[in-house]
Amino acid sequence: MKGNDAGTKRSGKYSARLLISALATVGALLLVALMCFWGCFLYKKFGKTDSQSLAVDVGGGASVVMFHADFHYSSKDVIKKLETLNDEHIIGSGGFGTVYKLAMDDGNVFALKRIVKTNEGLDRFFERELEILGSIKHRYLVNLRGYCNSPSSKLLIYDYLPGGSLDDALHEFGIAEKAEQLDWDARLNILMGAAKGLAYLHHDCSPRIIHRDIKSSNILLDGNLEARVSDFGLAKLLEDEESHITTIVAGTFGYLAPEYMQSGRATERTDVFSFGVLMLEVLSGKRPTDSSFIEKGLNIVGWLNFLVAENRQREIVDPHCEGMREESLDTLLAIAIQCVSSNPEDRPTMHRVVQVLESEVMTPCPSDFYDSSSD
Incomplete structure (x- = not known):
């Protein structure tokens, strides 16, 4: 009887260790799965960079200023279009910022240059200079049609030139x-x-x-x-x-x-x-x-x-x-x-x-x- 009791105890301890090991493995797998799920959730919610989507740049406080009478779109229409831009709309980039192709619902196309602000105190200076640039209209210049003033960047709206650079x-x-x-x-x-x-x-x-x-x-x-x-x-x-x-x-x-x-x-x-x-x-x-x-x-x-x-x-x-x-x-x-x-x-x-x-x-x-x- 004592021998049987000892064998039973050893068998019970082995089974317990096996159960604990299995539970630990399952727990680890569940933890990894949970972390992957959470990572995907965070990426979908916060992971998009500014170049992937401009929606965050034209949120609350954004306003559109237009310089030419033939640019007849409302601020609401322009901002709605800006919020749809992503990497697929990029047509160029350079020292002054990234350029996007902005197509309006009526078929007209413009070029949007995104300039990141570096100093909030220069807003009035930006606006004065943009007023000057917006007043210039010439056959051999790319005309500035308007701009969107958003909390984190300036979005300059230009004529679109289909021939490229x-x-x-x-x-x-x-x-x-x-x-x-x-x-x-x-x-x-x-x-x-x-x-x-x-x-x-x-x-x-x-x-x-x-x-x-x-x-x-x-x-x-x-x-x-x-x-x-x-x-x-x-x-x-x-x-x-x-x-x-x-x-x-x-x-x-x-x-x-x-x-x-x-x-x-x-x-x-x-x-x-x-x-x-x-x-x-x-x-x-x-x-x-x-x-x-x-x-x-x-x-x-x-x-x-x-x-x-x-x-x-x-x-x-x-x-x-x-x-x-x-x-x-x-x-x-x-x-x-x-x-x-x-x-x-x-x-x-x-x-x-x-x-x-x-x-x-x-x-x-x-x-x-x-x-x-x-x-």
């Missing part, structure tokens, strides 16, 4: 598509439009506007490949309202004038330098910091100077550009060389650039650009 056209198109769409005349028209847009900012706006970031990705194209300058005024918009001269260099490496990189002071002449780089990019089809330049310790301006020194400047033309006319190339190179001069005083104004493009490139005649003084 000049950067994409020059560097993302296939060779066949590039040869077909970006022939010589198309490139001249693009440069003409960009020059007129920048000249308007420099000479016809009050107050005058220095762009600070002229580059191919800030030149947008409509369905007919007509160019419009975008992102003008945004560099100043994001400065401290107490600052009169920026000490932080805005802009993009490869396009910046040497004196701007040294002093941080932007002027019309620093924009002209950037436009000269843009001209070389359009003519050559190469980025300002193309790897073929970097390997030789150069950029696109250094490459031009090298070719000019060896009287080989015509080699700058993109081999995939069809219909090149040598008489207009000489004048274009003359303009570009002066625009990228290391001495700001030797650079022409954008008004002068437009004059020469109109009179001697679009309507060719003997060039006296080298002999003319920059005004």
Whole structure:
């Protein structure tokens, strides 16, 4: 009997340990399942980032301001559309923010640029500057239609350009598509439009506007490949309202004038330098910091100077550009060389650039650009 009792006790202890082990395993599995469920719940409720959904950015306190009478949508309609935007609507991004495609119910399409606020105290400054930018309307500028003022960001509403950016056209198109769409005349028209847009900012706006970031990705194209300058005024918009001269260099490496990189002071002449780089990019089809330049310790301006020194400047033309006319190339190179001069005083104004493009490139005649003084 005692032996049987001892065996029974050992068997009972073994069964108890087995039961405890099984319960512990089941408990652990239930805990893991619960944690997974809770994690999924939290992600669905809170896990979406601002880029995945803008709904949180246009919540309570949001308001819409519209600048043009033909932008006839109510604040309610605009905010309702803004709340539906997500990653699928992103069409671009850059130093100033993410850009979304905003399609209204009537079929009209706009571009929405989201700028995250960094200083709540600058709201009035933002609004003053946006009022100025919203009053500017020009054929060769991307017009600001309005903005949504939300608690955490500014949402700027622009015209939508279906042709994308000049950067994409020059560097993302296939060779066949590039040869077909970006022939010589198309490139001249693009440069003409960009020059007129920048000249308007420099000479016809009050107050005058220095762009600070002229580059191919800030030149947008409509369905007919007509160019419009975008992102003008945004560099100043994001400065401290107490600052009169920026000490932080805005802009993009490869396009910046040497004196701007040294002093941080932007002027019309620093924009002209950037436009000269843009001209070389359009003519050559190469980025300002193309790897073929970097390997030789150069950029696109250094490459031009090298070719000019060896009287080989015509080699700058993109081999995939069809219909090149040598008489207009000489004048274009003359303009570009002066625009990228290391001495700001030797650079022409954008008004002068437009004059020469109109009179001697679009309507060719003997060039006296080298002999003319920059005004």
